[in-house]
Amino acid sequence: MAEMVAKGETPDILFWVGCAGSFDERAQRITRDICKILVHVGIKYAILGTEESCTGDPAKRGGNEFLFQMQAMMNIQVLDGYEIKKIVTACPHCFNTIKNEYPALGGHYEVIHHTQLIQQLIDEGKLKAKGGESFKGRRITYHDPCYLGRGNGVFEAPRQTLESLDAQLTEMKRCRSNGLCCGAGGAQMFKEPENGKKDIHVERIEEAMATKPEIIAAGCPFCMTMLRDGVKAKEKEQEVQVLDIAEITARANGLF
Amino acid sequence: MVSQLIFAIILAFAIGLFSLNVRKIIRNIRLGRAVDRSDRPVERWKKMVMVAFGQQKMFKRPFPALLHLLVYLGFVIINIEMLEIIIDGLFGSHRVLAILGGFYNLLLAAFEWLALGVLVGCLVFLIRRNIGRLKRFSGKEMTFWPKTDANLILITEILLMAAFLIMNATDHKLQLSGMSHYITAGSFPVSSWLMPLLPEASGRLMWIERSAWWFHIVGVLTFLNYLPYSKHLHIILVFPNTYFSKLTPKGQFTNMDSVTNEVKAMLDPSFAPPSADGLPARFGAKDIPDLTWKNLMEAYTCTECGRCTSVCPANITGKLLSPRKIMMDTRDRMEEIGKNIDQNGEFKDDGKFLLDSYISREEIWACTTCNACVEACPVNIDPLNIILELRRYAVMEESQAPASINAMFGNIENNGAPWKYAQSDRDNWKNS
Ligand code: SF4
Ligand code: SF4
Numbered sequence: 001m002a003e004m005v006a007k008g009e010t011p012d013i014l015f016w017v018g019c020a021g022s023f024d025e026r027a028q029r030i031t032r033d034i035c036k037i038l039v040h041v042g043i044k045y046a047i048l049g050t051e052e053s054c055t056g057d058p059a060k061r062g063g064n065e066f067l068f069q070m071q072a073m074m075n076i077q078v079l080d081g082y083e084i085k086k087i088v089t090a091c092p093h094c095f096n097t098i099k100n101e102y103p104a105l106g107g108h109y110e111v112i113h114h115t116q117l118i119q120q121l122i123d124e125g126k127l128k129a130k131g132g133e134s135f136k137g138r139r140i141t142y143h144d145p146c147y148l149g150r151g152n153g154v155f156e157a158p159r160q161t162l163e164s165l166d167a168q169l170t171e172m173k174r175c176r177s178n179g180l181c182c183g184a185g186g187a188q189m190f191k192e193p194e195n196g197k198k199d200i201h202v203e204r205i206e207e208a209m210a211t212k213p214e215i216i217a218a219g220c221p222f223c224m225t226m227l228r229d230g231v232k233a234k235e236k237e238q239e240v241q242v243l244d245i246a247e248i249t250a251r252a253n254g255l256f
Numbered sequence: 257m258v259s260q261l262i263f264a265i266i267l268a269f270a271i272g273l274f275s276l277n278v279r280k281i282i283r284n285i286r287l288g289r290a291v292d293r294s295d296r297p298v299e300r301w302k303k304m305v306m307v308a309f310g311q312q313k314m315f316k317r318p319f320p321a322l323l324h325l326l327v328y329l330g331f332v333i334i335n336i337e338m339l340e341i342i343i344d345g346l347f348g349s350h351r352v353l354a355i356l357g358g359f360y361n362l363l364l365a366a367f368e369w370l371a372l373g374v375l376v377g378c379l380v381f382l383i384r385r386n387i388g389r390l391k392r393f394s395g396k397e398m399t400f401w402p403k404t405d406a407n408l409i410l411i412t413e414i415l416l417m418a419a420f421l422i423m424n425a426t427d428h429k430l431q432l433s434g435m436s437h438y439i440t441a442g443s444f445p446v447s448s449w450l451m452p453l454l455p456e457a458s459g460r461l462m463w464i465e466r467s468a469w470w471f472h473i474v475g476v477l478t479f480l481n482y483l484p485y486s487k488h489l490h491i492i493l494v495f496p497n498t499y500f501s502k503l504t505p506k507g508q509f510t511n512m513d514s515v516t517n518e519v520k521a522m523l524d525p526s527f528a529p530p531s532a533d534g535l536p537a538r539f540g541a542k543d544i545p546d547l548t549w550k551n552l553m554e555a556y557t558c559t560e561c562g563r564c565t566s567v568c569p570a571n572i573t574g575k576l577l578s579p580r581k582i583m584m585d586t587r588d589r590m591e592e593i594g595k596n597i598d599q600n601g602e603f604k605d606d607g608k609f610l611l612d613s614y615i616s617r618e619e620i621w622a623c624t625t626c627n628a629c630v631e632a633c634p635v636n637i638d639p640l641n642i643i644l645e646l647r648r649y650a651v652m653e654e655s656q657a658p659a660s661i662n663a664m665f666g667n668i669e670n671n672g673a674p675w676k677y678a679q680s681d682r683d684n685w686k687n688s
Contacts, residue, residue, distance in 0.1 A: 022682045022683070023675055031685050032685065032686075047683065052672075053679070054672050054674060058668070058674050061644070062647065062651065062657065062665065063648040063652065063657065064651045064652065064665050065515045065539070066515055067668055069519040096508070100505055100507060104516075146624070146625075147507045150627045151505060151627055152506075152507050180567075180569055180572075180628070183569060183573075184624070186625030187625075190660055190674055191660040191661055192660065193622070194570070194576065194577070194621065194622040195574075195575070195618075196622075200624065203573050
């Protein structure tokens with residue numbers, strides 16, 4: 001972002017990468033694919049780079065409102081400093097926090113999740129799913145991230161992107177507003193689970209496996225980690241891939 | 257005359273006792289903190305009509321939803337009959353609404369069919385609950401009393417409906433025999449099936465008719481006074497509770513204005529926070545008065561149906577957390593505080609708190625904040641909000657979070673990310 005400002009340019013959209021997208025090796029690949037899509041359709045985007053900081057989502061859900069608001073206010077200062085109006089996020093948690101919880105602290109932006117952006121680009125005819133891997137007829141099941149689906153009512157955009165690939169979309173028993181959590185939310189990602197019979201991600205993966213998918217599609221870096229752990233726990237890495245909607249889109253468009 | 261007097265006394269006593277209990281409930285709800293839910297009235301009315309009257313959220317599970325709708329409609333509509341019973345009871349008249357003529361016959365016929373519906377519905381519910389082994393009707397919090405409560409309600413409704421039908425059947429037979437007091441009125445499509453079972457002697461018929469009449473009205477008044485002690489209170493509270501629903505997206509958590517002031521003051525020393533009057537005494541919730549009145553109203557509205565718990569990822573995978581228990585604990589503790597106030601004139605410290613004495617740390621930290629419980633609740637209860645407030649107390653007042661959560665907080669504070677990575681490496685992903 002700082003470089004763009006130095007050159008006197010303004011971006012069409014700010015890409016909020018998020019902590020997982022910045023540091024987690026698996027999520028970094030999703031980040032790069034989102035960038036490839038943005039470049040491919042000619043959207044002028046910027047990132048905050050080292051000026052980006054945690055939105056404060058895990059702090060807030062962990063009960064630390066002080067830390068959350070400190071993070072939020074610092075981020076709002078940076079965003080307002082660059083006069084950012086529109087933001088795309090790679091993570092439903094960042095999406096929810098900036099969209100819903102920053103306004104009370106003075107941060108007002110138009111925020112969309114990357115699956116919504118991809119859906120819009122397909123609708124506008126800018127993304128055609130040509131020149132890459134074919135997903136026609138392949139069995140894909142989509143896992144709703146809590147903070148995208150139930151939390152904000154975004155159920156259709158990710159599904160439509162998959163349908164536009166002519167993939168065979170199969171639904172798990174608990175889907176859409178009844179979707180089962182992957183087990184990572186509410187700061188669970190950062191701690192060991194309490195005593196119980198089972199891990200939540202295993203419960204979820206068993207349900208996903210029941211649809212006999214080739215691909216489990218995700219839209220959240222935390223779900224990605226959990227679902228992959230589940231697939232590993234079931235020793236199904238050879239048969240089933242866990243891919244983000246952005247990765248599937250990039251592959252379908254031959255963006256390498 | 258004597259019976260009119262007895263009736264008047266019973267009625268006055270029942271209504272008096274009920275209003276006393278209602279006042280206690282309102283007082284207990286008012287123990288909570290303020291929260292403004294007066295915005296967007298049109299949307300709120302709509303929510304109430306859809307969720308409370310229309311039982312929209314019940315229909316996620318069609319079978320119990322249909323049965324419940326049957327029982328609900330029957331019970332509400334048959335209560336119109338109460339109007340007649342009260343007038344008759346007070347003035348010694350008999351079937352006073354018969355002046356409505358043909359419409360009265362129609363009404364009575366409808367009541368009878370509905371009564372049959374309620375009867376069958378409640379029977380199926382009883383069987384489901386006690387023989388069906390539905391998982392959501394068991395669980396740690398479903399101890400002796402909650403289970404008994406549910407069965408008592410169902411049995412009472414069955415008895416009331418049976419009394420209603422028996423009353424009609426005997427009345428009908430007396431009408432046919434030409435007893436002068438029993439004017440010819442009403443139509444009895446269902447209760448006439450019972451007629452062959454009835455005795456012929458008019459004296460015994462009158463005795464049965466009167467007994468059924470008294471049983472019905474005294475039963476209904478008893479039921480009314482049982483509500484405040486029961487999960488059945490939801491038949492009243494569902495209306496305000498859905499009206500005051502949270503309308504913001506489920507993912508959006510409340511902003512703590514008290515914290516905003518402190519954070520602003522920290523970032524900008526010249527910032528003068530508004531006066532501290534009226535600000536809550538503590539961050540988050542440790543006990544009932546730290547929750548909002550809406551949380552407390554929800555605790556009273558909970559039907560203990562367990563839909564929340566049956567979809568909770570933590571509970572499904574065997575963790576201690578059960579969102580239904582969160583609501584039941586909140587109600588129990590609130591009533592305990594209410595009794596304490598009744599006995600002592602004001603609240604006297606009893607060494608107990610909602611957190612720890614009722615809800616354990618293990619429960620609150622098992623929540624993934626996934627909102628499945630909120631989505632599932634047929635009466636728009638938000639157990640997650642209570643869990644969050646308890647966490648806020650544990651973290652901000654006591655610094656008592658699990659060690660790994662504290663480590664995560666530390667990382668955010670120092671590195672701007674929940675993991676231990678250097679801020680300067682944030683855009684390294686570009687280079688690989
Ligand atoms: S929000 Fe928490 S309590 Fe509610 S269903 Fe999810 S994990 Fe369970
Ligand atoms: S909170 Fe709602 S879903 Fe849960 S038991 Fe109570 S009424 Fe049922």
